[in-house]
Amino acid sequence: MADKRDRRVAVVGATGVAGQQFIAALDRHPWFRVTALAASERSAGRSYREALTDAKTGARRWYCDEDPSPEMLSMPVVDARDLDLDACDIVFTAVESDAARDLEPRFAKRRPVFSTASAFRYEEDVPIAVPGVNLDHLDIVAAQQKKRGWKGFVVPLPNCTTMGLVVTLKPLLDAFGLRRVVMTSMQGLSGAGRSPGVAALDVVDNVIPYIVGEEEKVAKETGKILGGVAGDRFAPHPVLVAATCTRANVREGHTEAVQVELEREATLDQVRECFLRFGSEFCARGLPSAPQNLIVLHDDPFRPQPRLDREAGGGMSTSVGRLRLDAAGLRYMLVSHNTKMGAAKGAVLVAEHLVDAGRI
Numbered sequence: 001m002a003d004k005r006d007r008r009v010a011v012v013g014a015t016g017v018a019g020q021q022f023i024a025a026l027d028r029h030p031w032f033r034v035t036a037l038a039a040s041e042r043s044a045g046r047s048y049r050e051a052l053t054d055a056k057t058g059a060r061r062w063y064c065d066e067d068p069s070p071e072m073l074s075m076p077v078v079d080a081r082d083l084d085l086d087a088c089d090i091v092f093t094a095v096e097s098d099a100a101r102d103l104e105p106r107f108a109k110r111r112p113v114f115s116t117a118s119a120f121r122y123e124e125d126v127p128i129a130v131p132g133v134n135l136d137h138l139d140i141v142a143a144q145q146k147k148r149g150w151k152g153f154v155v156p157l158p159n160c161t162t163m164g165l166v167v168t169l170k171p172l173l174d175a176f177g178l179r180r181v182v183m184t185s186m187q188g189l190s191g192a193g194r195s196p197g198v199a200a201l202d203v204v205d206n207v208i209p210y211i212v213g214e215e216e217k218v219a220k221e222t223g224k225i226l227g228g229v230a231g232d233r234f235a236p237h238p239v240l241v242a243a244t245c246t247r248a249n250v251r252e253g254h255t256e257a258v259q260v261e262l263e264r265e266a267t268l269d270q271v272r273e274c275f276l277r278f279g280s281e282f283c284a285r286g287l288p289s290a291p292q293n294l295i296v297l298h299d300d301p302f303r304p305q306p307r308l309d310r311e312a313g314g315g316m317s318t319s320v321g322r323l324r325l326d327a328a329g330l331r332y333m334l335v336s337h338n339t340k341m342g343a344a345k346g347a348v349l350v351a352e353h354l355v356d357a358g359r360i
């Protein structure tokens with residue numbers, strides 16, 4: 001008998017770095033069946049296999065650890081502007097912001113859209129969804145639908161650098177309050193996407209000390225996600241967030257050094273305890289893409305490391321270590337998977353939450 005949570009889903013931007021992670025997250029999903037793939041006109045009219053393959057060299061440009069299934073590779077790719085909304089119940093999008101601004105409203109007229117792009121993140125009727133952190137913000141989509149006359153909606157995820165940060169800040173906020181956060185990131189290369197991406201000659205043997213627009217995004221999104229909803233408006237949390245975002249010679253996974261000034265005094269044991277407990281109710285629901293723990297804590301002072309820890313909880317747990325309290329405040333390092341929790345699989349988990357709750 002069919003599961004009442006069975007849904008047909010489309011992936012838009014399926015050929016890109018985040019789009020490929022959607023394919024990996026959905027390929028054998030117990031509820032969601034991929035019925036349509038879309039990308040730019042460059043890929044349209046080809047099979048997914050052909051669209052991924054460099055015509056000159058024959059190299060397949062596939063960036064996930066998990067291979068796509070033969071069924072997925074033989075699916076046709078359509079131009080995103082021609083996506084048949086009758087063929088899907090849910091749309092996942094992974095395109096650059098300019099394309100998203102044009103495409104997502106077209107889809108949202110009729111279908112729920114879960115997006116990795118920043119196009120709508122900062123609009124007053126649009127939540128930025130983080131699994132286990134602020135899913136109550138999703139209530140605001142009713143106002144979005146009413147205001148825009150949409151049957152569906154747009155729900156973006158945060159920037160991949162914001163993701164690990166807010167997962168660790170939320171339990172601290174709830175237990176001790178937050179005054180100030182200083183964060184320095186060392187971000188994986190896949191976070192820059194496939195095109196234009198990061199040139200190997202620039203990044204090998206190097207750290208790039210600036211990522212355009214990233215620091216502002218982290219500050220703005222953190223306040224919105226950690227804030228509340230008053231009626232049909234967001235009330236951002238006033239915490240001061242000072243971020244320095246850098247690109248490191250790491251394939252996948254964002255590492256962040258975090259320093260937090262708490263509002264109320266805390267001991268290390270209390271902090272440890274609140275990290276360990278965080279999200280247990282959400283994870284216990286057993287949603288297909290949810291990890292066992294939102295936060296994995298390390299005592300080994302040489303962890304977390306992106307190579308060892310990005311796949312924690314299937315790429316959905318934030319790994320935390322180097323926890324210490326000193327005159328500078330509470331300090332720790334974290335590693336979060338930027339294309340899984342920080343993009344595609346995180347979006348799939350938000351959709352699972354709404355489907356499981358009978359809301360879509």
Ligand SMILES: NC(=O)c1ccc[n+]([C@@H]2O[C@H](COP(=O)([O-])OP(=O)(O)OC[C@H]3O[C@@H](n4cnc5c(N)ncnc54)[C@H](OP(=O)(O)O)[C@@H]3O)[C@@H](O)[C@H]2O)c1
Pocket residue numbers: 012013014015016017018019038039040041042043044080094095096097099116117118158159160190191192193194195196338339342343
């Ligand atoms: N990479 C990450 O870690 C990450 C994390 C969080 C959020 N994001 C966000 O996810 C989005 C995609 O990023 P990415 O890293 O996956 O980029 P990417 O590797 O450059 O892939 C871009 C995708 O968008 C498609 N596309 C480009 N222009 C289009 C158009 N006009 N209409 C329809 N499709 C179009 C491309 O299709 P073709 O192959 O046909 O060109 C490709 O599938 C961005 O908004 C990014 O900020 C990325």
